[in-house]
Amino acid sequence: MTYSLRGRLLIGLVLMILGAGMATGAIIFRWAFDEAIEMQDRTLTRIAAVTLQTRFPTGKPISSGTDDKSGIVIEELGNRPDGSAGSQLLWPLKEGLHVATLDQHPWRILLRTRSDGSRIVVRQPTAARDGIARESAVYAILPFAAAMPFLMLVIALVVMQSLRPMVQLAEHLDARRSDDLKKLPLERTPRELHPFIDSINRLLDRVQVLLEQQRRFIADASHELRTPITALSLQAENLEQAELSEDGRKRLATLRDGARRTKWLVDQLLTLARYDIGHATAPVTTSLDRCAKDVVVDFLLDAVSHDVDLGFDRIEPIIVSGDSITLTTAIRNLVDNALRFTPRGGRVDISVFGNGANAVLEVRDTGPGIPPGDLDHIFEPFVRGSRPNGDGTGLGLSIVKRVAERLDGTVSLSNIDGSGTTGCRVVMTLPLAAPEASKS
Ligand SMILES: Nc1ncnc2c1ncn2[C@@H]1O[C@H](COP(=O)(O)OP(=O)(O)OP(=O)(O)O)[C@@H](O)[C@H]1O
Ligand SMILES: [Mg+2]
Numbered sequence: 001m002t003y004s005l006r007g008r009l010l011i012g013l014v015l016m017i018l019g020a021g022m023a024t025g026a027i028i029f030r031w032a033f034d035e036a037i038e039m040q041d042r043t044l045t046r047i048a049a050v051t052l053q054t055r056f057p058t059g060k061p062i063s064s065g066t067d068d069k070s071g072i073v074i075e076e077l078g079n080r081p082d083g084s085a086g087s088q089l090l091w092p093l094k095e096g097l098h099v100a101t102l103d104q105h106p107w108r109i110l111l112r113t114r115s116d117g118s119r120i121v122v123r124q125p126t127a128a129r130d131g132i133a134r135e136s137a138v139y140a141i142l143p144f145a146a147a148m149p150f151l152m153l154v155i156a157l158v159v160m161q162s163l164r165p166m167v168q169l170a171e172h173l174d175a176r177r178s179d180d181l182k183k184l185p186l187e188r189t190p191r192e193l194h195p196f197i198d199s200i201n202r203l204l205d206r207v208q209v210l211l212e213q214q215r216r217f218i219a220d221a222s223h224e225l226r227t228p229i230t231a232l233s234l235q236a237e238n239l240e241q242a243e244l245s246e247d248g249r250k251r252l253a254t255l256r257d258g259a260r261r262t263k264w265l266v267d268q269l270l271t272l273a274r275y276d277i278g279h280a281t282a283p284v285t286t287s288l289d290r291c292a293k294d295v296v297v298d299f300l301l302d303a304v305s306h307d308v309d310l311g312f313d314r315i316e317p318i319i320v321s322g323d324s325i326t327l328t329t330a331i332r333n334l335v336d337n338a339l340r341f342t343p344r345g346g347r348v349d350i351s352v353f354g355n356g357a358n359a360v361l362e363v364r365d366t367g368p369g370i371p372p373g374d375l376d377h378i379f380e381p382f383v384r385g386s387r388p389n390g391d392g393t394g395l396g397l398s399i400v401k402r403v404a405e406r407l408d409g410t411v412s413l414s415n416i417d418g419s420g421t422t423g424c425r426v427v428m429t430l431p432l433a434a435p436e437a438s439k440s
Contacts, residue, residue, distance in 0.1 A: 036133035077118070268395040308345075312351065326406070334361075350363050358432060407431075
């Protein structure tokens with residue numbers, strides 16, 4: 001089961017803040033409510049102290065006049081209870097604060113006695129008192145409640161910001177080239193991620209060692225296979241001179257074909273393995289247009305015999321970093337593909353030109369193009385797609401890709417599809433050699 005750390009943290013923290021906020025809010029509310037009630041008792045006491053100095057007519061309760069909301073009433077009881085129900089109820093009460101029901105409503109009552117024995121009552125309806133207390137309690141918790149959404153927003157931002165290094169680490173790994181097994185840097189990453197990054201780095205080390213072993217094995221095996229296969233091809237060629245029956249010649253042709261294919265496979269494998277092992281070579285510069293011309297010359301006879309117009313669309317003198325063998329191998333593979341897929345009467349156009357700080361090599365053909373479903377994997381080793389043509393190993397385009405990447409360039413392949421024409425366009429982009437380097 002997968003889950004989101006960010007989601008968990010956010011939900012946990014928000015629930016915690018809500019819980020703590022509600023509990024604190026309830027306590028503040030209670031405290032402010034009780035405080036407001038006490039304050040109103042003190043107000044009753046103060047009013048009683050003032051009214052003790054004055055004598056009011058009995059039986060005529062008067063409003064304290066403080067405000068309508070408080071509902072405070074002052075009542076003169078005189079020196080003895082009269083016949084009214086209020087007087088009957090209030091006279092027996094002791095000096096001080098009480099709660100009693102008058103006219104079927106609960107009242108807070110303060111009874112005070114003057115030195116001459118006359119008594120005075122200051123009273124307030126409990127409902128009004130509670131209303132005032134509730135209102136001031138609500139005002140007390142209002143700023144706190146208003147701060148809650150803001151607090152949650154800040155927490156969400158902090159959580160997202162804190163987890164950003166993890167997302168960045170994943171993006172960094174995803175953006176890497178498939179053969180880039182360099183260690184992940186620890187600098188500018190949170191300490192908590194260091195054990196995780198260390199583990200990934202150890203894993204990358206192990207993968208690097210395994211890959212190196214595998215590449216060496218392929219390089220050694222193809223190197224060792226080269227001599228016996230060359231000998232086999234020579235023997236097959238020698239056999240051509242011998243007298244053979246018709247059937248023998250047919251079988252010999254099959255044998256020669258097999259030997260040729262195997263030699264091509266071994267050569268391609270060896271080329272790929274060499275780039276993979278990546279021997280550091282001294283920095284050299286090469287004329288890209290020269291390499292392209294050499295390849296065209298090599299393939300010209302082949303193109304003529306297949307009735308394909310092989311030539312240049314645009315060619316400029318371009319110098320790039322990289323050795324000529326490497327660049328020629330890449331161009332050779334592209335032209336070989338283009339010629340192989342171009343039908344009789346078609347054309348293969350090559351362009352070499354500069355574009356800003358880059359050199360561009362483009363090979364276009366008038367073949368059927370690559371089925372769109374194959375495009376995503378066509379640069380992987382041994383992939384020949386769903387419409388391969390003739391013999392091949394499926395290593396050509398992977399060699400081109402490795403060459404481009406080793407020289408800090410890129411390669412892309414697209415189909416030409418417009419007004420009745422089809423074809424394939426491969427574009428290899430390489431950085432131009434620095435001017436000083438090109439001079440040397
Ligand atoms: N110009 C092209 N037009 C159409 N399909 C192509 C073209 N170039 C490559 N392909 C497709 O891509 C596949 C892979 O090409 P790649 O050069 O890697 O291998 P290959 O040509 O089959 O073998 P190798 O290059 O080792 O002889 C080809 O088999 C073919 O299906
Ligand atoms: Mg090829």
